[in-house]
Amino acid sequence: MLAEEFGTASNIKSRVNRLSVLSAITSTQQRLKLYTKVPPNGLVIYCGEIITSEGKERKINIDFEPFKPINTSLYLCDNKFHTEALSELLESDQKFGFIIMDGNGALFGTLSGNTRDVVHKFSVDLPKKHGRGGQSALRFARLREEKRHNYVRKVAELAVQNFITNDKVNVAGIILAGSADFKNDLNQSDMFDNRLQSKVIKVVDVSYGGENGFNQAIELAAETLGNVKFIQEKKLIGKYFEEISQDSGRVCYGVDDTLKALELGAAETLIVYENLDITRWVLKASTGSEVILHTSKAQEANREMFMDKETGQEMEIIDQSSFLEWLAEHYKDFGASLEFVSDRSGEGNQFVKGFGGIGAVLRYKVNFEQLADYESEDEFYDGDDRPEIPSADVLTAGPLNSANKDIQEGYQTAATRALGPPAQSSTKLLRGPSKLRNVAMIHPLPNPTNPAPSTAFTSTPTPTSAAPTPTPTPTKLKSLISFMIAHETPGALVDALTVFSRHGLNLTTIVSRPGQIRPWQYIFFVECERVRGVHDEDVVERVLGELEGKTSCCRDLGSWLDRLGR
The missing domain is CATH 3.30.420.60 (eRF1 domain 2)
Known part of the structure; x- marks a missing residue:
């Protein structure tokens, strides 16, 4: 066929067009000699000359096998490359x-x-x-x-x-x-x-x-097959709206909250408008750190967003790409599934106009207001990667009064939460700051003054009854210990808390929060108490020694109340 076309092209009157067509046919013939047989999915060849942005002619020759079979045989000689047959392959992969x-x-x-x-x-x-x-x-x-x-x-x-x-x-x-x-x-x-x-x-x-x-x-069945995606889209967005109506807290919307949910591993299904027009910028600040921005077309005109706070100058642009393409390439890295929706249905139109065209269905409830406090650099770590003393405005969880509850129920609840991966664990265990009230896997040693172990905790003070003769309360020593656990070893939390139990230390407060300097590390602050005179003075040192083998960055911060100035 190409030999016949070569003869036909020789009759083109325009010298420039004739030479261009003959050159393209010759290049195509040479490229076909590289194939001994037609690939299973077919063969696509584009050959011709284009004008670059600098006004120069450039000859290109592209040949490849499509990722899906094509059932079209086409030969065209035109002033543009025809990609209609390839575009159809991208329309539906169901x-x-x-x-x-x-x-x-x-x-x-x-x-x-x-x-x-x-x-x-x-x-x-x-x-x-x-x-x-x-x-x-x-x-x-x-x-x-x-x-x-x-x-x-x-x-x-x-x-x-x-x-x-x-x-x-x-x-x-x-x-x-x-x-x-x-x-x-x-x-x-x-x-x-x-x-x-x-x-x-x-x-x-x-x-x-x-x-x-x-x-x-x-x-x-052509009409039914054409509406399948439409029906699935309505069901997906309907599920999203149902979570909102139930106020379950298992949904998020907007670029910022959706990215936070992805980083936490909480996003189960990403829902994105197929024509979402948002640009992802990677900028370099004067300090050498990278700053990531997501802007719409209207926001790009506001250059204040690109200014360095230290120097007042525009930051250097390292990369500029489509946010939609970035999501399509990286969503699997966060353990999420990606679903594209259109605005042709009533539900889709409401999702695009009311929620910005991007959102996610979450695996568990996430408090985004609490996470907003930790967008800056990690306050708990200095240059030597050792935990610093937490500030009072961050550690908002106060000591909890103990109360005798169902030990077995608390043990099962805490063990289930601690052994699960971060994407499935409760936010009260791996996100913070928050209080863990069900830590009954700790079995403290019997207290000589109070034989009943206090293993479950609540913020409500335990009511006391009037007694004719008040019993003197033994002096208790409190200590605040911090350590880090990687998300790959969630079971290490149970092992770490067992160390406190083995040395007779009662837990009163646990606060956790995600690390930022060390990715996928979780910082735990544990307050424990012991009765003076019952245990020797170096019990905290021995606890730290055992924790070093199970966790990292262990440190004795002294008394919680002293640090908070209470």
């Missing part, structure tokens, strides 16, 4: 399953975009209805029903093999088609896997079986 059943056999196929594939097919010989048989008519009818039943069972078993991978359905929806009642029998049969039955989006009647019936089923 795969739909088809089951075509008739009296002669069954076919299993998939449809993804404009590409259809026959996964499996088999033929069957079923007895027809007849009026003969005499006394054996009932026996013939039973044999016929038995063979039909076995046929439906075989189709149901093959459907599981073809459309379920690793115990998950690998198609977005299933279309059942056929010329008889087989499709309805399969859909209503108990032998049809429930996971596949829930994915059936339409049942259609076709006049043929095999591949002809497959093509007819695609045409009849």
